[in-house]
Amino acid sequence: MGSYLARRVLVAVGLIFVVATLNFAIMHSAPGGPETVLVENPRITPQARALILKSFGLDRPLQEQYYLYVRGLLTGNWGTSYFYLEPAFNVIAARVPATLLLMIPSLILTIVVGVVIGVLISRKPFSPLDRAVSSLAFFFYAMPAFWLGLMLLTVFSLFLALLPAGGMTSVTMTTFDFFDYLRHLILPMMTLTLINVANFALLVRSSMIDVLDQNYIMTARGKGLTERLILYRHALRNGLLPTVTMVGLFVGFILQGAMLTETVFTWPGLGLLTFDSILRRDYPIVLSLFFMFSVMIIIANLITDIIYGFLDPRIVYD
Amino acid sequence: MKKRVVLALCLLTVVVLGLGPMSHAQQPKVLVVALATLIPEITDLNPAQIFVTYFAALTYPSLIGWDKDGKVVPALAQSWDISPDGLTYTYKLKDGLKWSDGQPITSDDIAFTYKILSEQSAYWYYLWTPILEANNNTVTGYSIKPGAITTPDPATIVIHLPSPSATFFINTAGWMVIPKHYYSGMDLSKQNPDPSTMVGSGPFVPRQLVSGDRLVCDANPNFYGGKPALDQIIFKFYRDSASAEIALQTGEAQYMQDIPPQDAAALAKIPSLTVTAEQNQIKIHIYLNLHPKLADGSVNPVADLRVRKAIAMSLDLDSILKASLGSYYKLANQIQVPNMYYLGKSVTNTSIPSPAYPYDPEAAKKLLDDAGYPAGEDGKRFGLTLVMYLGRWGSAGYTMMQLVQSYLKVVGIDLEVIVLERASARQRIWGAPPPKDWNMALGSISSSPDPDVNPYFLLGSLYGNAGAGGFNAGGYDNPFVNQLILLGQNTTDVDKRVAIYQRISGIAYQDLPLLELYYQTEVIAWNTKFTGFVPGLGQPMHDYWGALKDTSLVQVTIAEVAATTTSAVTTTAVTTTPPGYAMDYTTLLYNTTLAAVLVIVVAIVAYYVGRKRRAAT
Secondary structure (H helix, E strand, O other), X not given: OHHHHHHHHHXXXXXXXXXXXXXXXXXXHOOOOHHHHHHHOOOOOHHHHHHHHHHHOOOOOHHHHHHHHHHHHHHOOOOEOOOOOOEHHHHHHHHHHHHHHHHHXXXXXXXXXXXXXXXXXXXXXXXXXXXXXXXHHHHHHHOOHHXXXXXXXXXXXXXXXXXXXXXXXXXXXXXXXXXXXXXXXXXXXXXXXXXXXXXXXXHHHHHHHHHHOOHHHHHHHHHOOOHHHHHXXXXXXXXXXXXXXXXXXXXXXXXXXXXXXXXXXXXXXXXHHHHHHHHHOOHHXXXXXXXXXXXXXXXXXXXXXXXXXXHOOOOOOO | OHHHHHHHHHHHHHHHHHOOOOOOOOOOOEEEEEEOOOOXXXXXXXXXXXXXXXXXXXXXXEOEEEOOOOOEEEOOEEEEXXXXXXXXXXXXXXXXXXXXXOOEOOHHHHHHHHHHHHHHOOXXXXXXXXXXXXXXXXXXXXXXXXXXXXXXXXXXXXXXXXXXXXXXXXXXXXXXXXXXXXXXXXXXXXXOOOHHHXXXXXXXXXXXXXXXXXXXXXEOOXXXXXXXXXOEEXXXXXXXXXXXXXXXXXXXXXXXXXXXXXXXXXHHOOOOEEEEEEEEEEEEEEEEOOOOEOOOOOEOHHHXXXXXXXXXXXXXXXXXXXXXXXXXEEEOOOOOOOOOEEOOEEOOOOOOOOOOOOOOHHHHHHHHHHOOOOOOOOOOOEEEEEEEEOOOOHHHHHHHHXXXXXXXXXXXXXXXXXXXXXXXXXXXXXXXXOOOXXXXXXXXXXXXXXXXXXXXXXXOOHHHOOOOOOOOOOXXXXXXXXXXXHHHHHOOOHHHHHHHHHHHHHHHXXXXXXXXXXXXXXXXXXXXXXXXXXXOOOOOOOOOOOOEOHHHHHHOEEOOOOOOOOOOOOOOOOOOOOOOOOOXXXXXXXXXXXXXXXXXXXXXXXXXXXXXXXXHO
8 A cells, every 4th residue: 555655646746747837838828928918008018018028027938937937836936926916825825715615515515415316316217206307417417607607697686686696795794794605605506516416416326326236235125124224324335435536526626616607606716816817817826726726636636546445445555 | 314304404594594685784875886897906006017097097186187078177286387398397286185094195296106107117107208217226227307307395396308298298197196105115016005005085095905806995085076975986896797787787786887788778678777878089990911921921912902992892880880889889980089189179180081981892892803803703802810809899899790701701802700818819919920910800999188199009110019019910110100100299289289190090091001990989887876977088098998087976976866767867879789689688598498398398208208119019
């Protein structure tokens, strides 16, 4: 196990480095830099533009910029944002709570509801209930998040006037009001959850169907155990194994998964920051965000694999 | 079973509580402005770093202001005097001016503003060009010549120019004045002001910036125009106009400008909203690439004047614009916007016809034949590319270009419309070095209240303006026009200066480096609960569209009468919108539900058919 872990960590580090390099290459090959965003104002002369590029450090050769970038990542100095004039790390850190406030409840709800639904419909595969729910799941899974969000916004905010039309808090709230936050949370959370629950439920369903087909389940039935006992004591533990992988992936995506949803609901989190910064070519923020996301996913993957090894005694790492 | 019931009950409680009555516990006098087109950051409150000056301009009025018709009026200055030789400017401040923290506004503040901006602002230092000298110790490489600015007493500022400049007055007297006691000692290229302590002289001063979400501004009782009737203005940022419009309709936001014209009709139907339109100083045009060859070495047909004329004559601009913008546009025929004045005199060249070129496809075809591009058997002559992004014209711009495409097809030109994301498009249109890789590009320009801007930036090739990064994307290079531009900057005699710009407009009309499309009519909407808005030229130096006037913001207040359909402000006649362009949510929902029901029905039918089949086997 030890050598396996060491190997995986080494590979992870290498992977992070490769991803960071690719991110740099991609961002810099996208046409236009932060100075093109400034062409909004026609009165920026070419000289002023050159001056601005110099202040961003973008007039240096690409290799030098790359070296500074890598060095920065390793030393924890993620650069200074072109548009906030503040360390990128601070800007990002300030937005993390908002994203977590959105993603963690969504994740919990997704797992709970997804498992419950998946288990329910796996009991009688291809029954009318199963088909109806599965179809609905495919329906939501295939739906674009942006569109679903806008539709929910239209229905609940515009037509029914039940929920606010976006944002994390009401504009007039000066202190953190739990119910106000809750009211603003419902729609974006519903958007994310509906799509992810669909994914989850289908996964749970298929793995549970597999498990329920096994001989030991038939034995348990033969022994006369109640269906409920069989389901929750015997089948679920094995059926949920693939779900662990899924949860691991979800957790890895926890900070980045909501970009489109945050845009529709103007939820001031990391997704919105990513969106804004890419459009503005705010390289320090974009590259730092990408770095952070890739590290999280790679680590989440690693941890998931290790946990999986403990959960499933059939798996042996050498 | 019990556990599940308990769980369900818990969830239900949370949901019910969450859905509880929407607390309309808003402070009584707060206006929420929805912004979909500009997302300010902390740098937009930093006078040296801003490039979107809208918010800073609301906080820091200038020496002079503009009225609704674009004429200069006093703001912080009560009077100004320019010596006959054009070398000495004297400004006298109003009596009793105070910053929001009670400190007096003095001539020192103006001197300080000019000094700090010319030394620290890479974006705006050039405004003071006539009185700048080189200085390697500053961020910009420049500083103000010693002795150029003097302050004989706290209410007087005197500026000495080495030679006359017709643009200096508007550029500098129209620029925002910042407080010396707040910014003194700060390096604005590295530090931003702290919104919670900001000091301003405008009707509202920023108090809190929640990054990416909103900007909260408190009323300033010391505003020279009087204490505002509102307590707060909150600017809420949205990423797209659809979300912003929803907020407007639910009442969470109460004012919005720069509304896409195609949504105007739907909004006008809502009884709680007043929708109006205002001409601003933005012109939308198509750049024509004037280089004989493109970047890949291929011949550029557009470089030929006959081809450009043919393109102009194959378009029925009025129909195209009406189909994409409804009634919200003013046909453009020249390089200057119609409400452009110099010292009260209009610079519009009235001898240029409107439309500039008549719609005459047959004449266009003949011109193309003459230019050496005969039609092939299939009617095709050559292909062109047009690059655009969804800028201030939104998706209506794309519709517009598609219509241009169909009109050009009639005369045998195959136009490929390339829509790119903003930064990429801008890089391709302006950033790339000439000769560029496109034949046409959609662009716009927002003027300042001085006629120098449009010619200098669209027609001039001075100081690299026709090169990489320059605003003259098509590469128009006319030494005579350059000379006229320079002359215009230095001629202070009203009649002579106006004549210069009219001449430039005439030359541009004949050389056709740009295909003028329209002058923007901005759609503005506000909740009928509020009255007192006077849209129009606010601070055109800073705002790119008809923004909230400082003086009108002072008067905006909650209407006494309950919201009804009639209001004191006139609504422009909203003409019939072309089909398909009004965002009709009801129809959308109906269609979606219908589609969903259909899918479910099909699924059920398929299931039963399948069951029968399996039973049969």
